[in-house]
Structure formats: structure tokens, C-alpha cells
Amino acid sequence: MFQEKLRQGWLDRSGNFGMISALLAPVLLASAGGAVDVAVAYNTRVDMQAQLDAAMLAAARKSGKNAQELEARNFLSLSAEDDKINETTGFVLTVNADGSITGGYEQAVETRFLRIIGLSSFKVGVDTTVAASAEEAAGGNGCIYALGNQSQAVLINSGANVKSTKCEVHVHSSSNPAFIMNAGATIDTAKFCVKGANYIKNGGTLSNLETRCAAEADPYAGKMPEPSVPATCTTSGTMDGQNITLQPGKHCGTTFNGSPTITFKPGLHIISGRMIINSGATVKAEGVTFYFPDVNSEIRANGGLTFTATAPTSGAYKNILMFEKTSDASNNRYPQQYIFNGSKGEVLKGIIHLPNRDVTYNSTTNQTNNITLVVNTIIMNSSNWKIEPLEAGGTTSTSGLANPRILR
Template sequence: MICLDMKRRLNMMSRLETKIFKTKQIIRGLTSDRSGNFGIMAAVMAPVLLVAAGGAVDMSHAFAKKQELQEKMDAAVLAAVLKSDAKSQRQEVENFMGAFLPEDTKDGQTVEMSSAAVLTVSNNPDGSVTGTFADKFKPSFLGLAGLNELNISVSSTAIADKADTGGPCIYVMGKQSQAVLINSGANVKATKCGVDVHSTSNPAFIMNSGSTINTMRFCVKGTNYIKNGGTLTNLEVGCAAADNPYAGKLSEPTVSSICTTSGTRDGQTQVMKSGVHCATTFNGSPKITFEPGLHIIKGRMIINSGATVVAEGVTFYFPDVNSEIRANGGLTFTATAPTSGTYKGILMFENTSNASNSNNKQQYIFNGSKGEQLEGIIHLPNRDVVYNSTTNQSNKISMVVNSMIINSANWQLEPYGSAGSSGTVGSVRLVR
């Protein structure tokens, strides 16, 4: 719609037409007795009549330009919402609106294109993209009446609906041979998500008899594998394995040189405050409660057989590849990620900014447990994860690892957050 400023100018035009009508009445009165004055009055009124007629033409052109801008902006945001980052979305909108922008357009969220035109592109919390363009229309005739410009603005918002096509709960990023090894006794069920394997080596994975992997999809980028038996549902080879969705996006904390806890801890009840835990070992079979917050595990934390661990609203961070939580078996473990704050949704993650970690990948071992319930993002791309003995797990996770060995596990998997959707776009639409 033409903005309020333009409406005020339309009201001025209406008042101008009223004055013209009254002037005509005066002219009729004058010319009834003084027909010689008609030429003089006509000459006086000519500019006024020209402005009235020309103003209608100006308004028609202004509406036509607004309609053109609106159509371009609608198309621009529909294309932009398919892009994955703000910079690309901005560039896509500029590509569509290029005819209305000067040559010196700069990247940014809000940029004044000239003294008149302004383009804004913004990301909304629901994933939609809004584009707004404001410009000034210079009329040809209304300038005679003091209306030198008319403000025009358009706005559009588009959103992309995601198609649930069985994306990964587990991302195996390693390119090496045998990136996944499934041994006898493995029993994994994930009907709402799957496993994506990036290896193209020969073989990319090996599956042995006596195992069952029932996932929504088992996507392997390579085409060579060894299957010695067992049941594997929804296998796809040569498929487009999903990229690591968290690469470079997790904020790594500064690790204090002061240890909050360290060494051996005795006692059947242990309460762990957030902080740095250095090479800590728990004797006996205690109940260990991690208070909500960030817990930095520096070195190996050893939890003996039979212990119970409760960690609700907790994030575990490993500053190097030699740091881990190692349970010796018979563990009962319940852990959930924070629901707000800097580490919202992150249950476990490691330092990936230090090249020495990525160049020195290490094992991360989950030993047998009575039951584990984990919920959150587990980002361990520098770890070769191993599940030993019988591990009973019910996880709602999105896990990234370098490689994986499943020796024996009863594992129920459900997607966490955006896991379970491959990110494939089902449709895009305008929402306003």
C-alpha cells in the first residue's frame, strides 16, 4: 500500500479539486456578464487543470511501480528462504531487486542504497525471511503543487516447510575404511531417524551376523560394504550423507587452570558443582549428581561399576581428545542438556578449534550399563566411539562421531531437536 505520506498527499489533491470546482463557478459568474474575460480566466486556470490531470497520471504510475516492487520482493524472499545463512539470503534478495539498487550496494542487514532507497533483509525466529524495500517516486506533475516525491514501500515474508524424510540421529564423519563396525549382539532401533556414514572407502562399513539395525534409513556415501549377516533395514548406498550440522557453531569455553575437583572421591553420595574436573575417580558405587551448568572434564573421569549418575540441565565439555567420562560397567546414567542459555541443547561436546585434536583422534568408550537415558546433542567428531558389552540405552540424541563400533547394545534411538529431518524442503510459501 502507498504509505501514510502518500495518503495525505491524496487528501491534498482532493482539496485541490474542490478549489478547482469553486474556481470554475466563479469563472462562470464572471463570464456571464463579461465574456471578454473568459480568455484571461482560462489562462489563469490552465496550470491548475494541468496539475489535476497530471496528478492522476502520476498516481497511476506510482501504483504501477509499487506493484512491480511487490512482485519482485515476493519472488526474492521465496528464493532467499532456501539459502542456509543470512549473507546468502541477503545476496539472493539483492539479485532480484538489482534493477532498483545502485551499483555500490554493500552486504549487510540494513543498508541505505542511496538517498532514497533502503533494503532490509532479516531472519525471523521461526526460520522465515522478511524483505522490505522503501523508495521514493518522483512525480512529473504533482511537483507543480509542491509534491516533489511520494514514499513507496513493500514488504514480504516467506517460510520454508521442512519435509521429514528420515534424517540422521547419528553422523559418522570419518572417511576411513570400516568407519562403522556392527558386531554380533548389536540391536539398534530408530524408526524416526537414521545413520549417515560419510566414508567412501572399501568397505565403508562391516556388519556381522547376529545383529539387527532397524533405522528409518542407513545412508552410506560409498557403495562398497561387507554384510556377513544380520538384519539391516532401509540401507541406501551412494547417497548424499548429511554434513555435520554443528561444525563451527558451538561456543567453546575458556578452560580455567584451577580444578574445581580432582583426584579420588570417596562416599556414597557425590554432588558435583559446575566447573573443571581434573582426572577424577569415584570409588565404590556412589550416586553422583552433577548440578545444572557447564562441567569441563579434563583428563579421564572414572566411574566405577554400579554407580548411578544424574545430570539434568548439564553440558559436558572435553578440552582435548584424551579427556572423557569412562564408566566401568553396570552404570545407571540419566543426563539431559540445558533448555536455555549458551549451551542450550548441548549434552556433550569437545574442542574442535585446535588442529592437534582433529589430527590425533582417540577412542571414546561407552562400557556396559544397566540403563542410560541421554537427551541432547553429542558432538564428538574427533572420537572413535565404541560400545562395549551390553549397553541398554534409550537416547533422544543428535550424535556426531568420527567412527563407531557397536559390539553389543540394546539401543532405542529417537531424534533430538532438528535430528530426524534431513532438512529437505517440502514447500516454500509467503506468510505475509
Template sequence: MMAAVMMPVLLVVAGGTVDVSNAFTEKRHLQEKLDAGVLAAATKSTPQTQRAEIENFLGDLVGEDGKKIDLTNSVSVASNSDGSVTGDFKSDFKPSFLSIIGLNTLPISVSSTAIAPKAKASGACIYVLGNKNQAVLINSGAIVKSTTCGIDVQSVSDPAFIMNSGSTIDTTRFCVKGTKYIKNGGTLTNMLVGCNAAADPYAGKFAEPKLPTTCTNSGTKDGQTQSIKPGMQCDLTFNGSPTVTFEPGLHIIKGRMIINSNATVVADGVTFYFPDVDSEIRANGGLTFKASAPTSGAYKGILMFEKTSDAAVGSNTRQYIFNGSKGETLEGIIYLPNRDVTYNSTTNQSNKITMVVNTMIVNSANWSLTSYDGADTGAKTAARLVK
């Protein structure tokens, strides 16, 4: 009789041991899949792409009914302040024996954190992508100096660049993919021809915003003090010589924004987006311009960028002119791969930037450069687990 009484208990104990062992085996299996997913996610730059990577690794999991598990509520992903990514996954294991005593499920949860350090920069702070004659023209009076970064030129045309007398390019390198050029004088340090010039480091990295249905501002603005809220600015002109403050956030520049002579512009924590090649900010000289990119959020590190998703980069370009200024202090990434950029006379700049353009002309500029690498662009090295 005692044996008959103890038999169910022994069955539950023995079966329960099997159930618990199987549950731990399943947990190890899920942990391995989550670790792999988080390692892949850590190399991505946005919460959406990070979650997509994790779900890709967990996507083949099926429930007791043989159907794929709905990951909507069972997976959570967090992008941490140190650049790491944490993934959590919760599931239920259905035991075979413990259900005898009413334990129909055993909850299983796994967590993993990985980080991927940013890749080292190529050594360039200016990337000239256009493969055409005279992709870079350096005219008399141009002075460009940097002790931390250089200029990379993709052109293999004849000539890839022209440098005229009375100019100075003193950077860590001047790397030209082609071997033919014209140098009519001037000082050019650390020139490398036939060099492995770096390609576009930001191609496809930036999320392009959807345009609002209405303009935040348009027409003309009169008055010595102007405060412009984020939104879409359409064919906007600032009359006189005002002080214009762009409030932090995304400013979509639709059409031409004209800032008249001797104005002062302050744009801290701002991203300027150009939705087509005909949109630009045009300053008419004598400008004092202080601008910095956001330090967090979707457009972290991006000071200026343009739409590139609708056509091949370089297939439809426009001139973009930075006219003479009293002084410019810019910090962030300037991504204008469809622009033939011209820097005109007495453009005095002290910039911490990384710039991508199609071609470049430098006229009588006094330009001090430091590279900027603060954008979250997805350019990261191999990830490692930290938790």
C-alpha cells in the same frame, strides 16, 4: 506591519513542515536498515552474533559532524523466548528551521522484530564423519532401532562399513556416501548407498569455554553419595559404587574421569565439555546413567561436546568407550567428531540424542533412538519480520 510580524511565524511553520517531512524520511530510511539487520540477526544463534549483524547494517550511519555514529548506546538487541530477535535504534534528527524556536533536535526511534524457524533436520540422529575403512562396524548382538531418524555415514572408503550376523539396524535410513561395504548377515533396513550423507550439522556452532585456572575437583572421591558442582573436574575417580549427581551447569572434564562399576549417575541440565581429545568420562560397566542437556542458556541442548577449534576435525582422533550399562537415558546433543566411539556389551539405552562422531563400533548394544533438535545452533531457515 502585520505581514512583517507574521513572516517569521510563517517561515517557522513552512520550515517546520519541511523538517518534519525530512525527519519522517530519515525514520523510514533507518527502519529499512534496521529491518534488514534484524532479519540477518534472526538467523544467528548467540546474542553477540545477533548484535554484530545489526551493527553491520547500521555501521555506515554518520552524524552531523560526518563521523560514524557510536552504536554502543543507540542500539539495543533482545533475544526473545520464542526465538525471535528484537532490535531498537535511537537517533536524533537535527532540523534546519525548528531550531529558530529552540527545537534543536527531533528524537527518532525505530524498532523491528524478526524470527527464523529452525531448519528441518536431515533425518539423521547419528552422523559418522570419518572417511576411512570400516567407519562403522556393527557386531553380533547389536540392536539399534529408531522410528524417527537414521544414521548418516560420510565414508567413501572400501569398505565404508561392515555389518556382521546376529545384528539389527532398524532406522528410518542408513545412508552411506560410499558404495562399497561388507554385510555378513544381520538385518539392515532402509539402506542407501551412494547417498548424499549429511555433513557435520554443528561445525563451528558451539562456543568453547575458557578453562578455569584451578580445578573444582580432582583426585579420588570416596563415599556412596557425591554431589559435584559445575566447574573443571580434573582426573577425577569415583571409588566404590556411588550415586553421583552432577549439579546443573557446565562441567569441564579435564583428563580422565573414572566412574567405577555399578555406579548411578544423575546429570540433569548439564553440559559436559572435553577440552582435548585425551579427556573423557570412562565408566567401568554396570552403570545407570540419566543425563539431560540444559533447556536454556549458552549451552542449551548440548549434553557433551569437545574442543574442535585448534585443529581440523578428524586429524587427531582418540577412542571413546561407552562401557556396558544397566540402562542409560540421555537427552541432548553429543558432539564428539574427533572420537572413535565404541559401544560395548549390554549397553541398554533409550536416548533422545543427536550424535556426531568420527567412527563408530557397536558391540551387543540394545539401543532405542529418537532424534534431538533442541539445541540453539544457528541452523535456521530464512527469517521473516513479525513486528
């Protein structure tokens, strides 16, 4: 009888073991199969990173954020609607303050074994940041950047006439109103992008306006090679004569009497304080960079000026026509006025980087100006202004990154 009870007890316990085994089987399967699912997700992530790297390098060669995003999506075989209709896939492209671009790419990788315990997929994400070489600049086809987030960051007065086939205007203000346009003005550019939604338009013609637009960041922020400012002045005070030639160096509080022809020799000219050029003067500055070491330094022309200025095509200041010190936070806090008064005729070529200036533009161009103008705010008065992006081929190009590299 004892042996019979022992045999029955063993059968009872072996039944319990069978039940335990049945309960543990899914856990054991999930544990072993989970390693397979994790390996699949990891390999998918590696593939996604390679795809995104290639997509962002291709995108960086395009002009402007919209074209860059479209190129990346095409490379990844994603339609523009994928983010809306497919919750398992997502892509976003961001233009950074330094001009580089970052792409973020996500996919949901389905599991085969871990779904047993309720985990049906892994969310896998990668990102890639791409930048240009130091002498190149991003910024798409932007020609005018008004960075100030304040009311009336752009004022377009009657008589302003701006014409461009490729240039974009990017207004960062989201205040009310972000800009004001008065009757009798014509602004015909490829794009007029305004971050805010509120504006006042009293008439005139404004082509390709986009509100609530993702205004592109300053493409040159942190990239300008600020020079050391000499303690002594190369020139200073009042200068007389009909023909005056200035060598590169530091010019301190300089005033030119009469209506001379002023020739700036090629190189870096540091303008310390106010340089005053009287009406009727002619300025020639080819292969020249003007640097303002503080917000109180400027070239002040008193109207009736003929002004021709082109940036260097090589060297440390390649394509930089005018720029100011921006590395000093205390200097940046107090934007000052800057007036372009070359009303008889003006030819400009290069980057004009004055993010701490409230610019007033009163000039007429004799031919198309190839410029990128970065300011705090801008007033466009009666003027005839033809502008296009900087040309490619030996010059800084705003049509994408010529030799993009991955920063990750």
C-alpha cells in the same frame, strides 16, 4: 554533359548509400532491440530471485535434503525430471558444512532482437542461502553422523540392536569397505545413508540402506560455544563416599572409588583428563553439559553403570549434552577412543558432538534416547539402543530450521 555526369554520379552514390543502409539495419535493430532483451532478462532475474528466496525459506522448514529439495521444486513449479528433459531450466540444492542450505536456480531467457546476430537466449542464474538462528540446528532427521573417511568407519557387531522410526544414519566414508555388519545384528532406522558403494554384510538385518548417498554434513560444525577453561580445578584426584555431588566447574583426573551415586549439578562441567567411574555406580546429570577441552579428556565408565543425563533446555549450552574442542587444528588431527559403557541402563537426551572420537557403544537404553551423535567412527557392540531425533518445542529440533533467515 558535365551536369549529366554529375547527376549520374550522384545516383550511383545514393545507390551505395541504400546498400549500406540495408546492411546496417540489422545491426541498428539488434543494438536498439538488444537493450530491450537485456531489460527483459534483468526483470526475469529479479523475479527469479524473489521466487527462489520464498522457495528456500519454505524448503528450510522441511526435514532432510530430499524433502527440502522437493519442497523448493514444488514452490518453483519444477518437476524432479526437469533437469534431465529441459535444458533451459535447472535447480540444485546443497547442504553446507555449517548446516545452512543453498539453492541455485537457472533459466534460459529467449531474446527477440539479439537472435538476429546469433544470440538466441541469455542464461540467467540466482542463488539463495538460508540458515537458522544461532540456537537452532539443521540436519534433518540425522541421529548418527560418522564423519571419518576411512575403511570400516562403522562396525556393527553381533548383538547390536538399534531401533528407530525417524532417525537417519549418515556415513561419510567412501573407502572399501565403508562399513561392516556382522551376523546377529539388527539396525532398523529410517535411513542408513553411506557415501561409498563398498561394504561387507555378513548377515543380520539392515533397514533402508542407501549407498552412493549424499551423506549430510555435520549439522553443528562451527556452532558449538567453546568455553574458556579455568586454570584451577574445582575437583581433582580420588573421591570416596556413597553419595557424591559435583558442582559445575573443571574436574581434573578424577576417580570415584566403590560404586557411589554421583550427581552432577546443572550447568557446565569441564572434564580435563580422564574421569573414571567404577562398575555399579549410578550417575545423575540433569540439565548438564559435559565439555572435553582436548581429545585425551573423557568420562571412562567401567561397565555395569546406570547413567541418566539430559542437556540444559535454555542458555548458552541449550540442548548440548557432550561436546569437545574442535577449533584447534592440532587437537583435531589425532582422534581418540571414547567408550559408552552404561551397560545396565542409560538415558541420554541432547547433542553429543564428538567428531574427533572413535566411539564404541556398549550400552542398553531403559527408554528412547533423543540424541544427535556426531563422531569420527563408531563400533556398535552388543547393545539394545532406542533412539529418535531431538524433540521440537522448547528444544533444538532436527526437523528443519524453525526460524530460517536468508544469508544470500
